[in-house]
Structures are given as C-alpha cells and as structure tokens.
C-alpha cells in the first residue's frame with residue numbers, strides 16, 4: 113500500500129466566517145508531480161498556502177511525510193515554495209537570495225557554498241550569482257526563485273502559478289524545464305495553475321478543483337478520457353468538449369441521444385443510461401469529424417486553419433459545436449456538409465446531477 | 470509592419486531633441502520660486518552675520534567678528550551642547566516611535582485611514598496651541614499627569630519647574646509634533662513591500678526580528694532617510710513649541726540655539742550674532758541631510774537604476 117506523502121483529511125478553511133475550502137480529502141504519493149488546477153478563486157492557492165504553513169487550518173488535517181503538520185511552523189515543514197511574484201528579496205544578490213534560508217538555519221558555510229553551486233549548475237545560474245533580481249529577465253528571475261527552493265533540498269516543492277508572468281514561448285520552455293527538474297530530483301511536488309494545458313502536460317496526478325471542492329483526481333489522460341462530471345469535462349481540454357443536452361431514446365439500431373431539434377447522436381451499445389433519461393451528451397472536438405459520408409448535417413460557421421490542425425466551428429442542429437481536424441479543410445464558413453461522431457468516444461452525463469453515467 | 474516612422478528617417482527633430490528637458494522645464498518655475506525665497510533668506514542671513522546692523526538697519530561690514538564673538542560666548546556654547554543633546558535624543562526616540570507606530574498601523578487594517586488622517590492633526594494646530602496643551606498636561610497643580618500620579622499614590626512632580634524634567638517634557642512635545650508625519654513616511658515605505666517576501670522569509674526560517682532587520686529595514690531605507698531628515702530638521706529648528714512651553718527655562722535648561730537666536734536677534738537686537746546662529750543651524754541641517762541622503766537614499770542607487 114503506497115503511503116501518501118502529502119495527505120489532506122477533511123480539510124476546511126474559512127476566512128471570517130466564509131468557508132472557502134469545503135472538506136478536501138486528497139492523497140499525494142511520494143515523488144509525484146501533482147497539479148492543482150481549477151478556475152480563478154476556487155481555492156488552489158489557499159490549499160497550497162495551508163500546506164506551506166502560511167495559512168491556518170480551520171479544521172481537518174494536513175500530513176506531510178506521515179507527520180501531522182497543522183501546528184508546525186512553515187520553516188519546519190520541509191517545504192520550499194516558488195511564488196507567482198517570485199518573491200525574490202530585491203536588495204539581495206541572486207546568491208544571497210539562494211543562501212538566505214540556509215543562513216537562517218545556521219547551515220555550515222561549506223554546505224551553503226556546495227548547495228548553491230549545485231543549484232546554480234542545475235539551473236544555469238552561474239553567471240548571474242552576483243546580480244540583483246532587478247537586473248534579471250522574467251525567465252531568469254523564475255529560475256532564481258526555483259534555485260532558492262532547490263538549495264533548501266525540501267521534501268516537498270510547492271509552486272503557485274510560477275509561469276503566469278512569463279510570455280507564451282518562455283512558459284513552454286520553463287514548463288519543460290520544471291518537468292525535467294522533477295524527473296531528475298523526484299521530489300514530491302504540488303503545482304498550482306489555472307492553465308489546463310500546464311496541468312495536462314506536467315502532472316502525474318491532476319487534481320481538478322472547483323468552488324473549494326475537489327471535482328476529480330487522476331492521471332491526466334485518465335481524467336481527459338473519463339471526466340467525472342460536466343465541470344471537469346468542460347474544464348479540461350482545449351478547445352473544450354462539446355456538450356449537447358438530450359434524452360436517451362431507442363432507435364432501430366440501438367440507443368441514441370435525441371436532442372430537442374430532433375438530432376440523433378449515436379451511443380455505443382455498452383453506454384450507461386436508460387431510455388427516457390435526460391442527459392448531456394459530450395463529444396470532444398477531435399472525435400467529431402467532417403465526413404461527406406456522415407449522417408449528421410452541419411453548416412460551418414468558422415474555419416480556423418492553424419497549420420498542423422484546423423479548428424472548425426459549425427452549427428449542428430442549432431448547437432454551435434467545435435471540431436478539430438488534423439486534415440486540411442477545403443470547405444469554408446457557410447458551407448453545408450455532414451459529419452460523423454466516434455460513438456465509442458461519446459461521454460454521457462446525467463442532466464440533473466452533472467455526473468458521468 | 471511599418472516600423473520606420475518618417476520622423477526617425479529624418480533624424481531627431483527639434484521637438485525630439487528637447488524631449489529630455491521637458492520634465493525639468495515643467496518644474497522650473499516652482500523650483501525658481503522656492504530657490505529664490507530660500508536663496509534670499511540664506512544669502513540675507515549670511516550677509517547679516519558678516520555685518521554689524523543697528524536698529525535702523527544700517528550695516529557695517531565686520532568680517533568674522535560676529536562668529537568669533539558667538540563661538541566665545543559661553544551661553545552659546547551651552548545652548549549648542551543642549552541642542553545637540555536635544556537633537557540626538559529626539560532623533561533616536563522619534564525614529565523609534567515613528568517606526569513603532571508605522572509597524573502598528575501597517576498591521577491594523579480597520580481604521581488605518583482614520584489614524585492616517587488623525588496623524589496630520591499636529592500640523593493643523595499652531596505650535597503655541599501645542600505648547601498650551603502640554604502645559605495643561607504637565608502643570609504642577611491640577612495637571613493631567615500629576616492627577617494620574619496622585620491617583621496611583623505617587624508624589625507630584627514639578628514637570629516644568631525642574632530643569633531635567635522640563636528638558637524631557639520639551640523633547641516629548643517635540644516628538645508629538647514630528648512623529649506622526651515620520652510615521653506616515655515609514656508607513657508608505659512599508660506598504661510598498663511585496664507581502665510575498667514575508668511569506669518567503671517565514672518559509673526561509675527567519676524570525677520576526679530577523680525579518681525586520683534583514684528584509685523590512687533595508688527595503689525602506691530611502692523612506693527611513695527621508696524621515697531622518699525630517700526629524701533632524703524639526704529638532705534643530707524647533708522653536709515656537711519650546712518657547713511657549715518653557716521660554717527656555719527653568720535656569721536655561723531648555724534654551725536651545727533656536728531660542729537663544731530669537732533672544733539675540735529680537736530682544737537684544739543683535740542681528741549679526743543672531744544671524745550667526747542661523748548659519749550654524751543651517752550648516753548642521755545641511756550636513757546631516759547630505760549624510761542621510763548619501764547613506765540611505767543614494768546607497769540604493771544600484772538597484773533603483775537597474776530597475777529601469
């Protein structure tokens with residue numbers, strides 16, 4: 113049985129009577145790269161800051177490495193944190209920024225030098241050790257913030273949206289760099305982001321949060337393939353999954369989902385759900401394809417060629433749906449044609465509860 | 470993409486060449502006005518100090534005679550030593566109090582604005598009124614402090630009659646006047662600090678005292694410099710409050726250079742020697758300010774320049 117390295121048990125947080133986290137239960141295994149993802153204001157940073165010891169626990173438990181840390185001071189939790197603002201000390205050189213924590217802990221000088229040397233070589237900070245943070249670019253500051261965390265040699269790394277102040281290109285680079293760093297050090301990491309692409313690409317374990325609750329926990333592709341509810345279905349994936357409300361009906365060839373406009377969307381025979389049940393039918397853009405031999409009549413409303421793939425918006429029985437095709441699309445906006453759905457890839461959600469059937 | 474505008478192709482125009490000077494041109498009128506008045510007072514004072522001036526403002530040039538006389542005057546020497554004591558104690562106490570208030574106000578979220586407004590009150594009240602208020606508080610019979618002492622069963626003190634106590638009360642009145650504004654300056658500095666730094670420092674294992682001395686203090690150094698200039702300047706120049714509070718007494722215990730200057734110039738009508746004292750205060754103020762600027766404000770150049 114894999115012992116959870118970071119564990120939350122019915123963790124709650126209130127700010128002045130207003131509950132922000134409503135009972136979080138989560139187990140993060142040792143060495144995992146866990147990504148907390150969710151829309152703005154859902155409580156990701158709050159959960160991370162509670163883990164760091166920067167916010168009090170209202171009720172419930174936080175365990176790190178088998179130790180209940182609710183009342184342990186931030187400095188004694190064995191964590192290091194990288195902030196969105198980097199939080200580098202502006203009046204200290206890069207080297208002093210990295211050594212500050214070690215000096216506060218009265219680490220022997222030789223050990224400090226060694227650790228800084230190591231972190232600097234891992235993150236290629238050598239040439240900037242004497243500079244002040246204000247003399248660095250955004251990406252370099254980001255690296256220094258990581259270097260500072262690294263020299264602490266923590267048991268858990270905490271990242272709060274570390275890439276959101278970088279431009280798109282640098283973000284992709286740093287994403288890969290952080291991931292590579294994790295693969296090298298294998299330190300348990302909790303990474304907060306509201307960018308679902310970061311979540312998908314970086315995580316071993318994705319934790320989808322919404323309004324102070326965990327909606328789903330799992331490996332990125334597992335969640336992508338089997339979202340537990342409508343919120344997760346819509347939140348993960350870009351462009352987002354198409355969601356079409358309807359009722360399960362019996363057709364000559366089996367069950368289908370019949371929409372208000374009379375459209376019949378195919379289901380595989382093993383699909384859950386009973387005839388007459390109100391559902392939401394979900395299909396990802398890449399599983400809805402233009403097909404001259406298809407049986408779903410559509411009218412294109414927007415064609416966006418992006419080079420290696422094409423994004424198509426189309427009207428399907430009164431619903432605007434998104435499609436992604438890796439083939440070039442000859443048709444233009446306004447053209448009418450047909451499409452097919454890969455029924456084995458369809459998702460069904462209960463219309464009343466939003467949960468996956 | 471058009472990245473070349475005609476202006477660039479033609480080279481800088483006249484207007485472009487003037488651009489760097491525009492900010493200076495804008496502050497020029499105000500600067501001239503302030504410099505004019507300051508310059509007039511300073512130059513006028515220096516001229517006065519080099520002349521013997523009679524009641525009818527007839528001047529006779531006497532060179533450094535006034536300076537020699539003043540420096541040899543034991544009453545001046547006493548006043549100078551007293552002023553330096555007064556200033557040093559006021560600076561230490563004033564900065565300590567200002568920093569404490571600023572830190573408390575920084576922590577207080579509710580009512581911060583109210584206190585910020587309140588802290589300007591001393592500057593709306595005239596120095597004389599302040600002195601009268603302090604007299605009420607420290608009057609021997611029926612004064613607020615002695616009443617409180619009596620309640621506690623402690624003996625009454627002759628606050629304004631005892632030389633040492635009067636000196637202490639004068640310093641307190643001076644602090645009452647200068648601390649609120651200095652607190653505002655420091656509070657402004659505290660508020661510019663990114664709160665994440667405190668979180669980072671807590672995780673780094675720094676305790677509150679280490680955080681204050683290694684993070685907070687270095688980051689508000691420029692504001693600390695400005696409040697030091699303010700506190701020193703006010704302490705050197707304080708005049709109306711102390712004059713109305715003690716008239717320099719008892720036994721000259723609170724006769725500061727500024728008060729002796731008033732006596733020399735306006736009671737003995739010795740304008741020349743009075744002006745010498747003005748020049749002495751001016752030199753002290755200027756030298757101290759330059760030192761503060763060098764240490765606290767310019768010392769920061771390295772990262773403020775790089776921050777551009």
Ligand SMILES: Nc1ncnc2c1ncn2[C@@H]1O[C@H](COP(=O)(O)OP(=O)(O)OP(=O)(O)O)[C@@H](O)[C@H]1O
Nearest residue numbers: 127132150151152153154155156157158159305306
């Ligand atoms: N110190 C605080 N006092 C009161 N409310 C707070 C405090 N900190 C956070 N909140 C509230 O808690 C909720 C969750 O905030 P949190 O910062 O954890 O969100 P988040 O998921 O990190 O969002 P974002 O993606 O915008 O950073 C928000 O509604 C926020 O207003």
Ligand SMILES: [Mg+2]
Nearest residue numbers: 156157158272
């Ligand atoms: Mg956040």
